[in-house]
Amino acid sequence: MLKNTSDSYGWGARLFHWTMFVMIAGVVAGGNIVSDMPAGPDKTTLLGIHKSFGVVILLLAVCRLIWRLVNERPQDLGDNPLENRLGHAMHIFLYVLILEQPVIGILMSQSFGYPVVVFGMVTLPAFIEKNASIATTLINLHAATGGVIVVAVALHAAAALKHHFVEKDRTLMRMIAGR
Numbered sequence: 001m002l003k004n005t006s007d008s009y010g011w012g013a014r015l016f017h018w019t020m021f022v023m024i025a026g027v028v029a030g031g032n033i034v035s036d037m038p039a040g041p042d043k044t045t046l047l048g049i050h051k052s053f054g055v056v057i058l059l060l061a062v063c064r065l066i067w068r069l070v071n072e073r074p075q076d077l078g079d080n081p082l083e084n085r086l087g088h089a090m091h092i093f094l095y096v097l098i099l100e101q102p103v104i105g106i107l108m109s110q111s112f113g114y115p116v117v118v119f120g121m122v123t124l125p126a127f128i129e130k131n132a133s134i135a136t137t138l139i140n141l142h143a144a145t146g147g148v149i150v151v152a153v154a155l156h157a158a159a160a161l162k163h164h165f166v167e168k169d170r171t172l173m174r175m176i177a178g179r
Contacts, residue, residue, distance in 0.1 A: 001178070004071045008178045013071065016064040017175055020057060024098070024153070027053050028146055035143075051109060052119045058102035065095060077169040090156055097149050104145060108138035 003010040009017075030050045037043040076084040106116050106124060113130035117123045128134065163171035173179060 004074055006072060006075050007174075008074055009174050010071070011178060012067060014175060014178060016060065016067060020060055020064065020098070021153075023053055023057050023060070024149065027057065028150060031146060048117060048120070051105065051116050054102040054105045055116065055118045055124070057098065058106075061095065061098045061102075065099075074174060077171050077174075078163065078167065087159060090152065090159070094149075094152055094156060097145060097152060101142065101145050101149060104138055104142045108135060108142050111135035111138055 001010045002012050034046045107128050110128045111131050111134045160172045
């Protein structure tokens, strides 16, 4: 089924979830690789790919948020109301991070004086002018937010594994198989 029900996630939500997971893991890994590379054409090429996927992630995150807002949310399977509230808070936090990080990256690139060109086809409009002090702040914020994303995703995965192996409920399986 495409849409969620009160008991399961539809393939639309699952496709958004796992596609974004793979893409975010890729841009985090790529960002770490690029940050250690010396300046040159290879670094420029990889940065262009990193930026392009960041823009795609931003667009997918907006679409995913809209999908979530217009779809029924499956009921919580956990019995602990506090844990359920913490889970909802973590989902909101992840959405904020996933929306925030590409925006910071776009502004960072532009404040360094580099345009954001998506896969060599579309150049984003400049939202900020070149400014070295803002660029330095944004590069630090982009790196820190990347670290927070890694920790938040790890906590999210740990909670899913806890549901599966400790509580033995269907929380994880609903996101893998929809049931």
